Structures are given as C-alpha cells and as structure tokens.
Amino acid sequence: MIDDPTGPAPALAVLRSSLAVDDALTRLDGAMADQARHLATLTALSARIAALTGSDGAVSPYRQGRLKTLQLRYTATEKLLDKARQTLDEDRAAYRAALTLGRESLCRHAILLAELRAGQDSQIRKNAGLCRALERQFHRQCDSVPISAPDTAASGFDVPEGSYDYISIGLSRFLDMLGRLDHCLSMDPAYACDGARYRPVSFLEIGCGPGHILELARTCGICRFGTCTGFDINPQAIALGRAAFDLGDAVTVGDALEHDYSQAEVIYSFRPFSNPDLQSRLEARLAETMRPGAYLIAPMPLDLDRHGVLTPVDRAAEIWRKSG
Numbered sequence: 212m213i214d215d216p217t218g219p220a221p222a223l224a225v226l227r228s229s230l231a232v233d234d235a236l237t238r239l240d241g242a243m244a245d246q247a248r249h250l251a252t253l254t255a256l257s258a259r260i261a262a263l264t265g266s267d268g269a270v271s272p273y274r275q276g277r278l279k280t281l282q283l284r285y286t287a288t289e290k291l292l293d294k295a296r297q298t299l300d301e302d303r304a305a306y307r308a309a310l311t312l313g314r315e316s317l318c319r320h321a322i323l324l325a326e327l328r329a330g331q332d333s334q335i336r337k338n339a340g341l342c343r344a345l346e347r348q349f350h351r352q353c354d355s356v357p358i359s360a361p362d363t364a365a366s367g368f369d370v371p372e373g374s375y376d377y378i379s380i381g382l383s384r385f386l387d388m389l390g391r392l393d394h395c396l397s398m399d400p401a402y403a404c405d406g407a408r409y410r411p412v413s414f415l416e417i418g419c420g421p422g423h424i425l426e427l428a429r430t431c432g433i434c435r436f437g438t439c440t441g442f443d444i445n446p447q448a449i450a451l452g453r454a455a456f457d458l459g460d461a462v463t464v465g466d467a468l469e470h471d472y473s474q475a476e477v478i479y480s481f482r483p484f485s486n487p488d489l490q491s492r493l494e495a496r497l498a499e500t501m502r503p504g505a506y507l508i509a510p511m512p513l514d515l516d517r518h519g520v521l522t523p524v525d526r527a528a529e530i531w532r533k534s535g
C-alpha cells in the first residue's frame with residue numbers, strides 16, 4: 212500500500228481523508244438537525260389536532276376543514292421524517308467509512324514517518340562514518356609525507372599573534388555547506404549555463420592549511436568548481452599540502468589581510484583570526500574587494516552583516532552573496 216506509486220503522496224492522503232471525515236460529519240450534523248426539525252413539527256401538529264378534537268373524539272363541522280389540513284400536513288411531515296431517518300442512516304454509515312479510511316491513512320503515514328526517520332538516522336551514521344574514514348585518510352596522507360630540505364626551513368613556524376592555527380572545520384559540515392552553495396548557484400541567473408545547472412566557478416580557500424578542505428572541494432563533485440585554489444600564512448602547511456595532495460601551485464603562501472579577492476567566484480573562510488579586530492578587517496576587505504555576484508562561505512563570521520553589499524542567502528547565514 213505504502214509503495215503504491217500511483218497513490219497520492221502520503222501527506223496529501225492524510226489531508227484528503229481528514230477533509231472527507233470533516234465533510235461526512237457536516238452531512239451527519241445536517242441529517243440529525245433535519246430529523247429533529249421534523250419530529251418537532253410532528254409534535255406541534257399532534258397538539259393542534261388534539262386541540263381541535265373534543266374529548267369524545269367529535270369535531271364540530273366548522274372545524275372539519277381545519278382538521279383535514281392539519282392531518283394532511285401531519286402525513287406529509289411523517290414522510291419527510293422517514294426520508295430524514297433514511298438519510299441519517301446513510302450519512303452515519305458514510306461517516307463510519309470515512310473514519311475507517313482516515314484511521315488507515317494515519318496508520319500508513321505513521322509507518323512511513325517511522326521508516327523515514329530510520330532511513331535518516333542510518334544516513335546520518337553512514338555520512339559520519341565516511342567523513343571519519345576520509346579524515347583519517349587525509350591525516351595518514353599528511354603523516355606519510357617526508358618533509359624535504361627546503362620545507363624544513365619553514366618548520367617550527369608559528370602563526371602570527373591573533374591568528375588561529377590549523378583547526379579543520381569538519382568534513383561533514385563543509386559538505387553540507389557545499390550542498391547549500393550548489394543550490395544557490397543553480398538558482399542564480401548570473402551563473403546560468405546551457406545544458407548544465409550552472410557554469411563552472413572558481414573556488415578560493417582562505418587559510419587552507421595543508422589542504423584537507425581544498426582536496427575535498429575539488430574531488431567531491433558537489434559543486435561545479437572550475438579551479439580550486441587556496442593560500443595560508445603558514446608555509447609549512449602549504450609545503451605539506453603540496454606534497455600530500457599533489458596540490459602544486461593551487462596552494463600558495465599568503466596573508467589574508469593583503470589578498471585581492473576579486474578573482475574568485477566562491478571564497479571560503481573559516482575564522483583565520485582569533486583576534487576580533489583582525490577578523491573584522493578581513494571581513495571588510497572581503498566585502499570591498501570581492502567581485503559583484505561572488506559568494507562567500509563563512510561559518511562563524513564576526514560582523515559580515517555590517518556590510519550592506521553582502522547578503523546572507525541560506526537559512527544558516529553561512530553563505531553570503533555580494534550584490535551586483
């Protein structure tokens with residue numbers, strides 16, 4: 212029954228059966244009111260007929276005509292009452308049938324909801340497992356890289372005061388944001404493209420560290436990225452990323468506060484700075500130098516909302532678009 216592809220959508224079936232119960236109840240109420248009205252009329256007519264008839268059953272001749280009329284009305288009302296009783300029986304049966312269908316429909320809906328919940332639960336566990344496995348794989352890949360002579364010059368690098376060191380956002384959360392970005396891009400006329408959801412877009416990661424997220428962005432295929440690049444203030448992390456993920460020139464050493472953001476169509480930034488003044492400066496620079504129509508994925512922004520040119524475009528306010 213649940214898998215019947217020709218049946219109405221389950222939520223619609225519940226709505227429809229609820230409306231049917233409501234209709235049946237309205238008809239039943241109407242039939243009961245009709246019956247009560249006819250009964251009242253009969254009672255009133257009986258009283259009037261009795262009043263015309265003397266205690267011995269005799270009726271004076273000048274009241275005969277009046278009595279006849281009342282008796283005719285009485286007979287007609289009795290017929291109406293019979294009809295009303297019949298309608299009431301039918302409406303009662305229809306109401307019971309609608310209730311049964313409604314109960315069945317609710318039951319099917321409850322089963323379906325339970326199945327959906329179970330499916331969702333297993334999906335969440337599966338996703339979490341895959342992300343865990345991938346994260347371990349990324350770490351293993353980084354651990355297996357022998358840092359060669361030029362890179363050791365950068366070893367022991369300390370991120371500047373006010374910057375965060377490398378802390379990954381978490382692969383699952385990033386994939387979720389990519390899913391939302393993909394939706395935004397597919398709806399944005401500025402990125403429209405014949406025969407595809409949208410044209411290829413360039414992706415830039417600020418503070419990419421050794422490149423876990425960059426590697427994921429370029430391989431997962433959720434968004435249509437033409438190029439994926441990143442930079443980080445930490446040269447050691449960049450050297451590691453180049454060696455571990457074969458990122459080559461896609462990753463460079465650079466300072467987020469000096470970068471020109473006008474080249475990328477999608478920029479991703481997850482709090483490079485712990486110092487609020489520095490984070491605020493970065494966000495102002497992004498708002499100023501991003502190209503019109505570009506997107507910014509920014510989990511945990513500080514004060515992006517203070518820049519009128521940027522508008523949040525997803526429910527979590529993690530994806531922003533520059534006007535234009």
Ligand SMILES: C[S@@+](CC[C@H](N)C(=O)[O-])C[C@H]1O[C@@H](n2cnc3c(N)ncnc32)[C@H](O)[C@@H]1O
Nearest residue numbers: 374376377378379380418420444466467481483
């Ligand atoms: C919180 S981690 C974010 C890591 C990664 N983007 C992610 O989302 O998983 C911050 C990164 O920003 C880098 N960073 C800090 N200050 C920076 C700056 N001034 N310019 C560029 N990168 C910086 C750090 O080296 C670190 O890799």
